[in-house]
Structures are given as C-alpha cells and as structure tokens.
Amino acid sequence: MKLHILGICGTFMGGLAALARELGDQVEGSDENVYPPMSEQLAALGIGLQSGYRAEYLRGDLDQVLVGNATSRGNPAVEAMLNRRLRYVSGPQWLSERVLPGRRVLAVAGTHGKTTTTSLLAYLLDANGQQPGFLVGGVPENFAVSARLGSGPAFVVEADEYDTAFFDKRSKFVHYRPEVAILNNLEFDHADIFDNVAAIQKQFHHLVRTVPGNGRLIVNGEDAHLREVLAMGCWTPVERFAICADSGPLAEIEWQARLLAADGSRFELIRRGQSLGALTWSLCGRHNVMNALAAIAAAEVLGVSASDCARVLGGFQSAKR
Known part of the structure; x- marks a missing residue:
C-alpha cells in the first residue's frame, strides 16, 4: 500500500510509519514541525518527509492517508484529502486493524x-x-x-x-x-x-x-x-x-x-x-x-x-x- 501520514514527526505517528514500512508499505508523510528524534528515525528508514501541510503532497495514487490528531479541519492537507475523497483512517484505528489482530x-x-x-x-x-x-x-x-x-x-x-x-x-x-x-x-x-x-x-x-x-x-x-x-x-x-x-x-x-x-x-x-x-x-x-x-x-x-x-x-x- 502507498500511505501518506499527516503529522508524521509526532512520536506516535512516526512509530506507525516504522511499522508500516516493516509491513512492506510505501510510506511518506508530512508535518509542520520536523524535528528529532522522529526526523532522524524516518531518515534512517528511508521514509520521505515533507515540511508543512500542502495539498500537492497528497498524490492521486495514494491508497490511504493516516491522520494524526495534530491536524484538523481547515488544514490544507486535510481539506484536500476530504475534497478528493481519499481513503483515510486515524492512527490508532490503523494500528488496531493492521498490527494488533x-x-x-x-x-x-x-x-x-x-x-x-x-x-x-x-x-x-x-x-x-x-x-x-x-x-x-x-x-x-x-x-x-x-x-x-x-x-x-x-x-x-x-x-x-x-x-x-x-x-x-x-x-x-x-x-x-x-x-x-x-x-x-x-x-x-x-x-x-x-x-x-x-x-x-x-x-x-x-x-x-x-x-x-x-x-x-x-x-x-x-x-x-x-x-x-x-x-x-x-x-x-x-x-x-x-x-x-x-x-x-x-x-x-x-x-x-x-x-x-x-x-x-x-x-x-x-x-x-x-x-x-x-x-x-x-x-x-x-x-x-x-x-x-x-x-x-x-x-x-x-x-x-x-x-x-x-x-x-x-x-x-x-x-x-
């Protein structure tokens, strides 16, 4: 699967990125604030990281968007996700469905x-x-x-x-x-x-x-x-x-x-x-x-x-x- 993670530098969402990569998914993400230790972990895993929340980061070939709780309505990426009818899921729900069963x-x-x-x-x-x-x-x-x-x-x-x-x-x-x-x-x-x-x-x-x-x-x-x-x-x-x-x-x-x-x-x-x-x-x-x-x-x-x-x-x- 091709995933984009909104809020990927948060410790929880960055951890999900590592798990998704280990599952074999193609993972990228964006965040307003890019900082260690998550930025360093993502770089070591080869996960693409984009600064800021921009509509153009959400490409049409994405299978799913993982939404961090730091993002809300009015966020440009969230609005683009909704307007384009992209599949999206919260981080905890993704974890419960893909990893914990x-x-x-x-x-x-x-x-x-x-x-x-x-x-x-x-x-x-x-x-x-x-x-x-x-x-x-x-x-x-x-x-x-x-x-x-x-x-x-x-x-x-x-x-x-x-x-x-x-x-x-x-x-x-x-x-x-x-x-x-x-x-x-x-x-x-x-x-x-x-x-x-x-x-x-x-x-x-x-x-x-x-x-x-x-x-x-x-x-x-x-x-x-x-x-x-x-x-x-x-x-x-x-x-x-x-x-x-x-x-x-x-x-x-x-x-x-x-x-x-x-x-x-x-x-x-x-x-x-x-x-x-x-x-x-x-x-x-x-x-x-x-x-x-x-x-x-x-x-x-x-x-x-x-x-x-x-x-x-x-x-x-x-x-x-």
Whole structure:
C-alpha cells in the first residue's frame, strides 16, 4: 500500500510509519514541525518527509492517508484529502486493524510514566526471549527505534488518553483491545479537551471495559482516582502495585517495593508479602520504581517471572523523547 501520514514527526505517528514500512508499505508523510528524534528515525528508514501541510503532497495514487490528531479541519492537507475523497483512517484505528489482530496486546496507560513503562515492559519481554512488538512515544535506548513488529505474540503499546483524530474524539486507547492494561496513574491533564478529572476517568473506564475477563489490569494501588475508576465497574482480575509502607507490606497490594536507596536506584521487590530480593538499576526516583513494579507485574502475565525480570533489570536504559 502507498500511505501518506499527516503529522508524521509526532512520536506516535512516526512509530506507525516504522511499522508500516516493516509491513512492506510505501510510506511518506508530512508535518509542520520536523524535528528529532522522529526526523532522524524516518531518515534512517528511508521514509520521505515533507515540511508543512500542502495539498500537492497528497498524490492521486495514494491508497490511504493516516491522520494524526495534530491536524484538523481547515488544514490544507486535510481539506484536500476530504475534497478528493481519499481513503483515510486515524492512527490508532490503523494500528488496531493492521498490527494488533492476533497479538497479545499490553497497553500502558496513565497521565505520567507511559513512555518509560512501555519501554521497560518491552525490554523485559525482549531480554527474556519473547521478541515483542512495541510502539513507544519515544525512542527506547535499548532498541534505537520507537516501534517494531516483533516476531513474538506480544505487542506493547503506549496507550494515550488524548483524542484519536478530528473525526473521532474517543481516547486513542479504546482502539487497542488489550489483554493486559497497566493503569499507571490518573491526574488532571489535557485541559484543551477534558473539563475535569471525571471526564478523564470516564475515558479510562472505557478502556477498563475493553479488557477481557481472562486478561489482567495492573493498577497503581496508591491512586485514589484510579480506585474510583474501578468502582465504576470492573470485570477483569486486578493486581495492584505500590511503594511499601513504613509499617511493612500491605496485604491488599500484590506488588510492592521497599526503597533501599533514597533515590530509588536500589529497592526490594515484594510479591504478595514475600520478598523476591533486592534489585539495582540505573534509573532514579520513586516514580520510576512504581513504573518498574507495573512492568514486572505485566511481564509475569506473559510468562516472564519476577526473578527473570530482576535478572535483566540492570540493563534497562530509558527512552529519548
């Protein structure tokens, strides 16, 4: 297929370009702002990149236009696409139709930490021989690309609550139909499209509704807003993660960490009250320890044990945005 991607330098749309190229499609794209790391990734893949949005970029021999959510009505390329009756689709829908069918999808959602957690989960699976596919909102240092198809059954996707496209105002993540969903945290964000926290919670609950009963929800056990989301209705087994209280592990939290270094570079991993040993890695911060707990819990659903995750954790490097 011949594809043109509008907004191709965005981390999500640039990742789709890499996946489409790997599928054998002819890919080109345009963007108002051309900048690394996506511009460098696209150049390395030999994907044509045009600056600005111009009607003449949309040639008549295109099979499909992928529309990024940075474009809207009034954009010259969007208007040309509509007037010429070109086939078009949102990025999330394209991903759900071309890449995700038949895969074991792991979606990483949350206001913060999505890129790090997605990168880490893909790394943990890959370092344990699972060869996952992934799509990350950045370029993970361990892989040097933001997306790949992978030869294994798993596909890890950074799952954004922002809206899909100018013609589809649902959150991106409702398209992915994950077997495993990580809910990292939930705070007020994206004031341009959400009026309040309740509006964001409604979208997160839409995601919860799509996770099957034999799947898994991995949820921040410290987050009151996420507790309220689950209280709206939950039909999937839930595992929670948290930093261990000073008084000791909490019985209701399946995955916990006790900080052994104040900066989070060393911590004890605790599962269902049982210590699994001390872990040392290169990242710092309490928030990153929480990200690690979420990724380890999700990896275990795919058959990678916590001890196997601990063995390779020290080799993880973060992502470039």
